[in-house]
Amino acid sequence: MPKSSNQKLKLLYLLKILREETDEEHFLNSQQLIERLARWDISAERKSIYDDIARLMDFGYDIVHVKNKAGSGYYMGSREFELPELKLLVDVVQASRFITQRKSRELIQKLEQFVSAKEATQLQRQVYVAGRVKTENESIYYNVDFIHRAIQENRQISFQYMEWTLDRRLVPRKGGERYVISPWALSWNDENYYLIGYDAAADQLKHYRVDKMGSIQLTALEREGGSAFKSFDIAAYTNKTFGMYGGKEETVSLEFADRLIGVVIDRFGKETDIRRLAEGTFRIRVKVAVSGQFFGWLTGLGIQARLTGPPDVVEEYKEYLKKINKLYEEGRFEEA
Known part of the structure; x- marks a missing residue:
């Protein structure tokens, strides 16, 4: 009887069967393997199965031979991932x-x-996460790879930066004007991907949400801002920047109830300068980007946290709270 055209693929199909149908709790004996190979019109005998499995094991595959009360058989042991x-x-x-x-x-x-x-x-069974908001920008998957390529090739990129409209559309900012940036790093913060890049026109490092970057293009220009990025600490930057919103950088003093120590360490790290005050309270001094997002974070901690310095930042925070209170008293937004 002539052999089928699949006969030369016997080892590959045997490996496919072991990978897809066996594990530590599910094994197949030689007869079952012969039957499964027959589905692809591949003939096999018990002895050839033993020889083929030995070849796969010699090549490096971890195939385990089981002999117990439940029977005997083979399964794929260790894999690329547990x-x-x-x-x-x-x-x-x-x-x-x-x-x-x-x-x-x-x-x-x-x-x-x-x-x-x-x-x-x-x-x-682990796939579903209740209420998870996902981006709808399919291009982000490729944007990340594109940015990595630009970094590796030491080239600047240009792109349009997008924003949402009330009719739920992403449209380019600044009438479609293209941003030209030297990409230096990608940072994952607050559940979003950010590009850290150098803006030559502003002579500073900036960050951009990758899912809001559209029509990215590589330019022929070499990257700039290497000296600025060399002294740039991404971890420190993301710790002091709330919601990745920039602002005037200040060293501030904050007092907290002891119960918030975990919140403080999660936010600023274990190396934060922590000083115990009266029983039940402690103080820290940290650098932050003073912004509405920082004030919002602080307000969310309620009466268990207090900003104590510097005085001008304290006054700015008081004004922030007054404006919020005024909004609820008057029931309308302030004019921009």
Whole structure:
């Protein structure tokens, strides 16, 4: 009987079966493997199965031979990723706002290929995250790769920066004017991806939401701002910048109730200068970008936190609170 055209692919199909249908709790014996190979019109005998598995093991695949009361058989042992590692990656993909729902599904389906079909169901059960707001900008997935390429090739990029309108459309800012920036790093902060780049016109480093960058293009210009970025500490920058909104940088003093120590360390890090005051309170001195976002964060902590210096920032915060109170007293927004 002539052999089928698939016969030369026997080892590959055997590997596919072991990868997709076996794991530590599910194994297949030689007869079951023969039956599955037959579905692809591949003939096999018990002895050839033993020889083929030995070849795969010699090549480096971890195929385990089981012999117990339940029977005997083979399963794929260690893989590129362990199941707990893949569960973690699935959670990160699904929770990431900057990855669209469609791209999230595609990535998770690809991750499922690293485990058996039985184990893949455990990844599927982790996919849903209630109320998660995802970006609708499909291009962000490729924008990130594009920016990395520009960094590697030491080139500036140009792009349009987008903003939302009341009719839920993303439109270019400044009438479509293109921004020209030297990209230096990508930062993931507050559930969004940001480009850290040098703006030669303003002679400073700035950040941009990657999901709001449109029609990115590589330019022929070499990057600028290397000396500025060399002394730039991304971790410190993101710690002092609230919601990635810039503002005047100041060293401020803040007092907190002891119960907020975890909030403070989560926000500013373990190396923060912390001084105990009266029983039940402590003080810190940190650099922050003074902005409405910083004041909003502080206000959210209620009467368990107090800004104590410098005096001009304290006065600015008082004015911020007065304006909010005035809004509720008068029931209307101030004119811009």
